[in-house]
Amino acid sequence: MVEIGRLASPRAVMALTDYLKSQGIETHLEHVAQGTAIFVVDDSHATAAQREFAAFIHNPMDAKYLQASWDVGDNRTKLDYGAPGLQLLSQIITGAGPVTLITLIACVAIYIAMLFMPEAIFSALSFFGATSESHWQFWRLFTPSLLHFSLMHIAFNMLWWWYLGGRIENSLGSGRLLLLLVVAGTLPNMVQFFFDGPNFGGLSGVVYGLIGYSWVMSQWAPQRGLVLRPALMGFMLLSLVLGFSGVMGDNIANNAHLAGLLAGLVQGWLDSRRKS
Template sequence: MQLGELPHSRAAQALVDYLNSQGIQARMQALADDRFVVEIAEAAQSQQAEQIWQEFIQDPNHPRYQAASWTSGDSKVKFSYRRGPSFAQQVVSGAGPLTLVVLATCLVIYGLAAIGFVEAIYPPLFFFEQLQPAYLGEFWRAFTPSLLHFSIVHLAFNLLWWWMLGGQIERQLGFGKLLLILLVAGTLPNFIQFFMTGPNFGGLSGVVYALMGYCWILGRLAPQAGVSLAPAYAGFMLFWLALGFMDVLGIPVANGAHLGGLLVGMAQAYIDSKRINRTGTW
């Protein structure tokens, strides 16, 4: 069973050594694009291994991993000390085609708006001004507000989470699964937000909340699927959602899209976990 991917052989081997020291049989496999997969032999140990994986991701330099390599590491393992992958290579290797296309689309739209094309770009992409037949012919406007961002912080925050979580889902579960979550979470929560504030809103955060909810619930109910969200991140997600509804942040927050996206992601994760646990496939 694949636990996860790391960009450096030394880091991957340190995690393998620590897993083995904890009684979890593990190994490292090198991929063609300078990435390294950590695998475990027994699916029954997946929950314990997933917890160790999350702890390692949050603090890979903890002394316990080096200690495990000294005490139980394989002295025959050889490492390559070639220069590590570039930033662009890491971005590409941590994502899939859909993740990168959406990321690039949001960047292009923001860039064009920043250099003076606001009036040409924003009006056709905002949500319907009214839910009437005359507007519903422009059906794409139910989704396209998710691609709009109004500050560099807004853009960077959403795209970082999209890359991290969307990339994880696409690499582990496939293009189709991420596309389904994107379309549903990028559309239905926009209707909730429209009824709460009107048509002038935007951002990928509703989709981001769906990805968070999906990874969080699926990681708990079907950890063998290989996607998860650390408890600390789940806590941050819920805390930020609560702050938005309390209106103490001092900035406009799309609370309806956030809550709607979270519910969409959690519901999809629950459905998928039932199928995975029943059939063993996803």
């Protein structure tokens, strides 16, 4: 058996497994700390089931799930996942794994702390040379990735981190995402420092890394369950070009974005060649 994911809501589990059953995919359920783990009985159906799990996470109200419940399971006239607030929380939790959630919470907590203690937080987490106390503190190679300087900045990065990072973690495991986070959260910082100095921050380099990684995996190893629409890759490449052109302003870490994208492409290529 192969685990395809975990859901916190029993009704969500029912809707998805009813749909998988309608597609001829038999599942097995086990109760775990995060809710219910869904396993595919026949390993040959694992790839298709993983794709359906990802599609369900991002659009659980699709009419096809209600239709499946009418055909093979619960025939309620409306899919009820609970109160709207609980629905959102459930979707956030089930759409991500521990690495995704811990990183998201850390970034938000640091952003809130910066609202009250901007100088202290920046001094503690900024890149080498940004403050007089930063020498020999190796964590500064990575920690600028956790700094965000505006609500729009953190909202954009956290949305893409949750969406792309959650899909990678649910499909390939926490280890792969953690490695990508460390690599794409460190090398782009070094490149950005080399070209523009130490005053920068944000998870954008990692986001571009996730884009590059997901695109390569969807092209070269689609059986792993990662699917990235070409339009999304095109949008991010356009944003990168506009950033370097200066149209989007001067306070954008374009070199970190490019380095993150390249890091994701390379790691995606390496992982796509793995047998497991």
